[in-house]
Amino acid sequence: MIFSSALIETAVNEFARMPGIGKKTALRLVLHLLKQEPAQVQQFSEAIARMRQQIRFCKLCHNVSDEEICSICASHSRNKTLVCVVENIRDVMAIENTQQYNGVYHVLGGIISPIDGIGPDQLNIHSLVERVQQQEISEVIMALSPTIEGDTTIYYLSKKLQGVPGNPVKITTIARGIAFGGELEYADEMTLARSITNRLPLENYMQK
Amino acid sequence: MIFSSALIETAVNEFARMPGIGKKTALRLVLHLLKQEPAQVQQFSEAIARMRQQIRFCKLCHNVSDEEICSICASHSRNKTLVCVVENIRDVMAIENTQQYNGVYHVLGGIISPIDGIGPDQLNIHSLVERVQQQEISEVIMALSPTIEGDTTIYYLSKKLQGVPGNPVKITTIARGIAFGGELEYADEMTLARSITNRLPLENYMQK
Structure with missing residues (x-):
């Protein structure tokens, strides 16, 4: 594609790096931004930069957060004895959108997948075991995808959690x-x- | 949709304003950016802001440009006596990509469309007439969409250009x-x- 402006070419190339956006879509988005007021485009650009710079991950559940502790873990109306284990932050959003769950979460950051070179050490498993050891947790819900990797992870986690000394924690999975x-x-x-x-x-x- | 982070919510809303991008796609893009290095996201954000702030429109042909005169109008290898009239900058890119046209352009910025309230005064028509009056132009090619509005615009422009005193300019349209x-x-x-x-x-x- 030939651009008569290096500024536009750079912007199109940056957009085209994103998943599911090709050169033509990138150009359409850039031309749309060109038609907007400069202040509005500035706002768009700043929202993205600020999001990446300032985002933090909750010290307790590893969910994305604006503070050290995320709004879910910090909420007084949440049942802290109920922990839902999920693969990533998108799953947290999906469950939150049902508005039916009142416990807290634990984001693993992936699932055990030897084929992709992801073992237990790359995931937030140690901190989950610590939570079960140190806090009063009555039930851990495994909300992982029903795949071989998901089932492997559930099996590994359940062995780890059942090995925690003291009161045995109840382990459940979401219904299939x-x-x-x-x-x-x-x-x-x-x-x-x-x-x-x-x-x-x-x-x-x-x-x- | 419920977000546990205001930073993410703002970024998703900004993305979702763009044409063809809904909330779900916006979230996917934001989560993709979250996984990138902060420096890379900064680069993306800056490319967009810089593009909108620094972009200029060529004083001669109204095409987007990094300088006062666009690279096409400034090029010595272009035939300046041949002017191709197009609706918008996307059409310039489309014709440039054929690598077959060696003349220059004139971007109208739209076509005459009474139903959308766009009359001749909202378009870059006066500057086209001036170019034909003041410069040595032998041919004007109308490369507008074959719609009723396109044909109306061609008719209006041809009347205007034929009224220019001096040597009559040759007016052509692209082949249908x-x-x-x-x-x-x-x-x-x-x-x-x-x-x-x-x-x-x-x-x-x-x-x-």
Whole structure:
């Protein structure tokens, strides 16, 4: 692509580095910004720079945070004895958006995947074991993806947590089954089989 | 969507203002930037701010430019007697990418469209007439979209330019016809009819 301006070329190349944005989309975004007021573009540019410079990770749960302790861990209305273990901060947002969960989180920063060279030492596992040792935690919910790596991580974590001396912590996983609105006949066999094995009393279903 | 960080929320909202980018895509882009080195994100942010602050529009052709006169108008190898009239800077880029055109441009900044409240006064028409009056221009090529608004603009411009005293300037339009690789049977009737009326001698076709 030929640009008559080096300024535009640089901006397009920077946009095109992002996932899912090619040169043509990058150009469209840059031309859109060109039409905006300079002050508005300045605001956009500053929001991005500030976000990356000032963002911190919560000392307790490793979630993104504006402070040393994130707003979830700092909240008095949260149940601190209930810890939900997730892979990344996007999962925290997904669960928060359901507005149904009242406990706190622990962000692993990934899952155990030998094929990608990710072992337990690269993840925030040590700090989870410490939390269970030092704080009063009654239940740890494993909210990891139902893949081989996810199951491996759940197995590894459960062995680690069950080895913590003192009161044994209750370990649970989120329910697997047919999604709401999902068609039974299109569900894979494993999900269908598990959803029959782990069938629920009608009262639970009606509650939703 | 619930964010546990105001910094992230602001950045997502800024991204989501752009055309074709919704909240989910914006979040994906922000999380991608979070994973990058701070220096790289700074570079991205600065490229955008600098582009908007420092960009200028060529005094002659109104194309985007890093200097007072754009690189096309300033080039000695360009034929200054040939002016191609286009709607916007994206059209300049499209024609430049063909690497076939050796003249200069004139960017109107839009086309006449009464329904959108855009009249001749909002466009860079006066400066085009001035160029034809003051410079030695032999031909003006109308490279506007083949729509009603485009045709109206071509008609208006041709009347204006033909009224310029002195040597009459030659006015041409880009060829309409069946696109290369286009199937004849799927072409619309008007394009097909025009492409028969304006048929070319075989020599022209072979040149491409």
